[in-house]
Amino acid sequence: MKILVVxxxxxxxxxxxxxFRKEIKNNEIEFTFAQSGEEAxxxxxxxxxxxxxxxxxxxMPGMSGLELLTHxxxxxxxxxxxxxxxxxxxxxxxxxxxxxxxxxxxxxLTKPLDFSLLKEKLKTFGx
Amino acid sequence: xxxxxxxxxxxxxxxxxxxxxxxxxxxxxxxSLKHAGKYAQNSEMRIRALTKLADxxxxxxxxxxxxxxxxxxxxAIKAHDIRSEAYATGDMAEVFMNQGNYVLAANLDFKILxxxxxxxxxSKIANTYLGMGHLYSLNDTRTSYRYFTSCRIISEKxxxxxxxxxxxANLSKYFRKNNQLxxxxxxxxxxxxxxxxxHLAVSRPxxxxxxxxxxxxxxxxxxxxxxIREALQLAIATKDxxxxxxxxxxxxxxxxxxRPDSALIYAAKxxxxxxxxxxxxxxxxxxxxxxxxxxxxxxxxxAFEYQSMGIKTNDSLYNISQVQQISNLMxxxxxxxxxxxxxxxxxxxxIRFYAAIGVLIVAxxxxxILLISYKKQQKANKLLKEQKKVIEQQRDQxxxxxxxxxxxxxxxIQSEKMASLGELTAGIAHEIQNPLNFVNNFSxxxxxxxxxxxxxxxxxxxxxxxxxxxxxxxNQQKINQHGKRADAIVKGMLEHSRNNSGQKEPTDLNVxxxxxxxxxxxxxxxxxxxxxxxxITHFDPGLPKIEVVQxxxxxxxxxxxxxxxxxxxxxxxxxxxxxxxxxxxxxxxxPSGGWGAKVRDNGIGIPDAIKVKIMQPFFTTKPTxxxxxxxxxxxxxxxxxxxxGKLEVESEEGKYTEFKISIPI
Numbered sequence: 001m002k003i004l005v006v007x008x009x010x011x012x013x014x015x016x017x018x019x020f021r022k023e024i025k026n027n028e029i030e031f032t033f034a035q036s037g038e039e040a041x042x043x044x045x046x047x048x049x050x051x052x053x054x055x056x057x058x059x060m061p062g063m064s065g066l067e068l069l070t071h072x073x074x075x076x077x078x079x080x081x082x083x084x085x086x087x088x089x090x091x092x093x094x095x096x097x098x099x100x101x102x103x104x105x106x107x108x109l110t111k112p113l114d115f116s117l118l119k120e121k122l123k124t125f126g127x
Numbered sequence: 128x129x130x131x132x133x134x135x136x137x138x139x140x141x142x143x144x145x146x147x148x149x150x151x152x153x154x155x156x157x158x159s160l161k162h163a164g165k166y167a168q169n170s171e172m173r174i175r176a177l178t179k180l181a182d183x184x185x186x187x188x189x190x191x192x193x194x195x196x197x198x199x200x201x202x203a204i205k206a207h208d209i210r211s212e213a214y215a216t217g218d219m220a221e222v223f224m225n226q227g228n229y230v231l232a233a234n235l236d237f238k239i240l241x242x243x244x245x246x247x248x249x250s251k252i253a254n255t256y257l258g259m260g261h262l263y264s265l266n267d268t269r270t271s272y273r274y275f276t277s278c279r280i281i282s283e284k285x286x287x288x289x290x291x292x293x294x295x296a297n298l299s300k301y302f303r304k305n306n307q308l309x310x311x312x313x314x315x316x317x318x319x320x321x322x323x324x325x326h327l328a329v330s331r332p333x334x335x336x337x338x339x340x341x342x343x344x345x346x347x348x349x350x351x352x353x354x355i356r357e358a359l360q361l362a363i364a365t366k367d368x369x370x371x372x373x374x375x376x377x378x379x380x381x382x383x384x385x386r387p388d389s390a391l392i393y394a395a396k397x398x399x400x401x402x403x404x405x406x407x408x409x410x411x412x413x414x415x416x417x418x419x420x421x422x423x424x425x426x427x428x429x430a431f432e433y434q435s436m437g438i439k440t441n442d443s444l445y446n447i448s449q450v451q452q453i454s455n456l457m458x459x460x461x462x463x464x465x466x467x468x469x470x471x472x473x474x475x476x477x478i479r480f481y482a483a484i485g486v487l488i489v490a491x492x493x494x495x496i497l498l499i500s501y502k503k504q505q506k507a508n509k510l511l512k513e514q515k516k517v518i519e520q521q522r523d524q525x526x527x528x529x530x531x532x533x534x535x536x537x538x539x540i541q542s543e544k545m546a547s548l549g550e551l552t553a554g555i556a557h558e559i560q561n562p563l564n565f566v567n568n569f570s571x572x573x574x575x576x577x578x579x580x581x582x583x584x585x586x587x588x589x590x591x592x593x594x595x596x597x598x599x600x601x602n603q604q605k606i607n608q609h610g611k612r613a614d615a616i617v618k619g620m621l622e623h624s625r626n627n628s629g630q631k632e633p634t635d636l637n638v639x640x641x642x643x644x645x646x647x648x649x650x651x652x653x654x655x656x657x658x659x660x661x662x663i664t665h666f667d668p669g670l671p672k673i674e675v676v677q678x679x680x681x682x683x684x685x686x687x688x689x690x691x692x693x694x695x696x697x698x699x700x701x702x703x704x705x706x707x708x709x710x711x712x713x714x715x716x717x718p719s720g721g722w723g724a725k726v727r728d729n730g731i732g733i734p735d736a737i738k739v740k741i742m743q744p745f746f747t748t749k750p751t752x753x754x755x756x757x758x759x760x761x762x763x764x765x766x767x768x769x770x771x772g773k774l775e776v777e778s779e780e781g782k783y784t785e786f787k788i789s790i791p792i
Contacts, residue, residue: 011565011605018572018598059652064659090560091653099656112564115571 001122002030002047006040006056006068007088019115029122037063041071051083053125055109058089058096065089066103073104084125088113157183164198165735170206174199178211181218189222196222197739204775213242217255224262233262253282253290260297272301288325292318296337303341311341332362333369336376343380351380371397371409378416387423394420411440431503438510470511474504539757558616558649562609569602569609576602629679633672636722636790637714640684641666644712647688651696658696660708667714673722673790679765680790683774686758687726687786693749694730694784721772723789733778741776766790 005016013033023029032051034040037060044051054072058065065087076082086107087100097108107121160183163176177199184192199215202208220235236259243251260274275297282290295318302311315338321327322334335358342351355377362370374393381390397413414437421430478500485493580595644662652658688710695708710728717723733741740746742763766772772790 009561009565011609014601014605015565015568015572018576018602019568058656059649064656066656067659090556090564091656093653095654096656111560112567115568 001028001052002032002050003053003055003122004032004034004040004043004051004083006034006037006054006060006065008035008057008060010035012057036060037065037068037071040068041075044072044076053084053086053122055086055088058087058100059091066099069100069103069105086121164195170202171208174202174206174208174211177202178214181215185218185221192222193219194739201739209242210246210248213239213246213251217258220258224258229262233259236262249281249285250287250290253278253285253287253294256281257290257293257297260294264297264301268301268304272298275301288321288327289329292321292327292329292334295321296334299337299341303344306344308341308345312338312345315341330367330369332358332365332367332373335361336369336373339376339380343383348380348384352384355380371400371406371413375409375412375416378420382416382419382423385423387420390416390420390423407440411437414440427503434507435510438514442514470507471504474500474507556653559613562613562616565609566606566613569606573599573602573606629676631674631676634675634677634680635672636675636680636724637666637668637670639677639681640712640714640724643681643684644688644710647685647692648710651689651692655696658692658699660692660695660710663709663711665711665713667716670714670716670722671792673792675770675790676765679769683762683765683788684726686762687788690758690786691726691728691730691784694732695728696730698730717789717791719789719791721789721791723787725785725787727783727785729783732780732782732784733776734780738776738778742774 005012013031016031016033017024020029020031024031032043032047034043037056040054040056041063056065056068063071069085069087072083072085084106085104086109087105088109088111089096089100090111100108106125109118109121157180160176160180164173164180167173167176177195181192181195181199184195196215196218200212203210203212203215216235216239220232220239223229223235224232236255240252240255240259243255256274256278260271260278263271263274275294278290279294279298282288282294295314299311299314299318302308302314315334319331319334319338322329322331335354339351339354339358342348342354355373358373359377361367362373367373374397378390378393378397381387381393394413394417397409398417401410401413414433418430418433418437421427421433478497481496481500482493485496576595576599580592580599583589583591583595641664644664648660648662691710695710699706699708708729710726712724712726714722714724737746737748742759746760763774766774766788770790772788775787776784777787778784
């Protein structure tokens with residue numbers, strides 16, 4: 001399963017790699033990283049058919065996570081089936097949640113990230 | 128100059144209630160001026176029209192006068208016309224003085240004095256000294272004397288006869304009150320001479336009245352009468368506005384000379400004039416003189432009637448203007464107490480006189496007269512005491528209202544502080560969640576890694592153990608790094624709350640501006656996720672550090688940025704997708720030195736109609752409950768009053784708004 005993680009914080013990359021080191025070692029999950037919405041769109045244009053799940057921060061300079069989500073939902077609806085998108089934010093309020101879901105997100109997570117919860121969700125979506 | 132002539136009359140009416148407010152009804156076309164003040168192409172013409180409007184409303188409507196004076200100041204600042212700015216500020220000072228706000232008036236006078244000194248405008252300097260002399264004459268006659276003297280020296284040097292005349296007249300009054308009668312005579316004579324030699328367009332009878340007053344005090348009745356007769360003839364011939372005063376004064380002299388019947392003739396003339404032209408303050412003085420006349424004629428019933436009428440007019444007089452009353456309460460009371468004393472002394476004198484006659488005639492009559500006099504005195508005293516009580520009550524009420532107002536103001540300022548704290552907190556929360564995410568997760572990973580390392584140790588695979596130990600170490604460094612990041616954010620927050628003392632310290636304002644731009648941006652994004660804006664910064668790194676109260680200036684920057692982000696967000700809701708919300712900060716060196724910044728947004732702009740109101744307390748365009756309307760008003764206070772700086776606004780409706788702030792070293 002190929003997952004794209006979008007976050008402007010560089011340390012997110014070693015964090016995901018270490019948190020999922022067993023899954024990576026067992027070739028269950030493969031990660032690709034992007035540090036902005038624009039970069040994420042480039043990645044998707046090149047290899048979107050392989051990516052089944054996108055985890056994106058909302059609050060980023062330039063294109064925000066919500067804008068990225070809108071692009072994804074508009075530009076990538078041809079088969080194969082659209083990727084699962086989960087939004088991540090430091091503001092865990094109702095309004096953010098509602099907006100993310102309205103824009104077509106599949107799920108919503110708050111920082112600090114609870115990885116055991118995330119793994120649970122990945123299992124559900126991976127099935 | 129017109130300004131202080133008018134101011135002088137107003138003051139006279141406070142001090143000597145006998146002088147009428149001889150305000151000339153100057154007829155001007157306010158509508159055409161209003162139009163010119165708003166739409167004239169040329170800023171010079173706008174300023175001239177607005178200045179005339181401010182002048183016109185001065186004395187008619189204080190609020191309107193201030194409104195136009197402020198517009199003039201704004202226009203003059205834009206056109207770098209320091210002189211017009213100072214003239215308009217002078218108008219405001221005058222209004223404040225008439226409203227009894229002496230401290231504010233004095234502050235403004237000090238300010239324009241500096242400007243006139245820079246402009247080397249001696250005549251205006253003398254004129255401002257004259258105004259300050261009047262300002263202080265109510266409670267600090269010594270300072271008042273110094274200003275009048277400064278005014279006299281300057282105006283004498285530059286042959287500015289107008290200011291010289293008024294300075295001399297006031298100096299005469301000062302010396303007269305201090306019983307330095309030779310000096311009083313010198314200046315009164317000087318004033319009269321200047322007027323005569325220069326044919327000044329000021330009232331000559333008024334000057335003569337001052338001269339006559341000095342002669343009376345010098346106990347020179349023949350000279351007094353000579354001068355006052357000249358004043359009287361002249362005043363009748365020229366229909367002088369001070370004719371009533373001269374006649375009343377003459378009547379007083381006649382009473383003193385025990386010629387009550389002649390006195391009555393002049394008093395009657397004034398009374399006739401008053402029936403056609405009612406004027407409370409003149410009436411009040413007249414009734415006092417009439418009471419004296421009838422007392423002299425031993426017609427006590429009439430004397431008592433006029434005394435009562437005097438008290439009544441006194442009442443109405445001081446009820447006319449609540450504002451005037453508040454400011455003069457203390458003063459009136461003093462005057463009243465002196466009246467009580469004088470009345471008592473007068474009655475005692477009379478009692479003695481009757482007693483002497485009574486000894487010659489019948490003891491019984493003495494007792495009878497004594498009884499009547501005593502009762503009268505008691506009655507009069509009672510009346511005066513009641514008067515005093517009412518005035519004291521009014522003073523207490525005013526004081527209470529003032530303290531209530533202050534409490535409310537403090538509460539409102541506090542709530543504005545809390546509102547900006549809330550906006551700060553949302554920004555800070557976001558800043559701190561990100562490092563926390565790493566601290567929590569990397570430390571959990573490390574715990575897992577240590578378990579794995581133990582397993583590898585048991586297995587004896589030391590290469591793997593080393594690899595894991597390396598990972599742990601790197602993670603540990605990341606935990607530390609992000610912990611420090613959170614620490615720095617909290618410290619920065621504390622720094623803002625710590626400086627509550629309001630102490631000024633040298634500060635790099637570029638840093639403060641950038642920091643609060645970020646906090647404001649994240650604060651708004653925390654509330655409205657869909658919001659986005661481009662932030663453009665141009666910081667001039669060469670600007671000096673400035674002594675400021677960091678927390679206060681931070682609040683100003685926060686307010687300016689909050690407004691900027693708010694307005695671009697409002698516009699984004701209605702404008703098409705082509706609209707790019709942009710907020711820009713640029714710092715620069717103002718011409719006067721120090722630090723300057725422009726905060727510009729391409730939001731909805733400010734309509735001309737409300738531009739002058741935006742700095743007013745409680746003015747807000749936000750829906751009820753969303754804004755206190757104190758943000759800009761507090762900012763203005765902080766920048767202008769707290770730091771001697773400037774806060775200006777430029778805007779075009781629908782296009783942009785730019786706030787310019789400058790803080791001197």
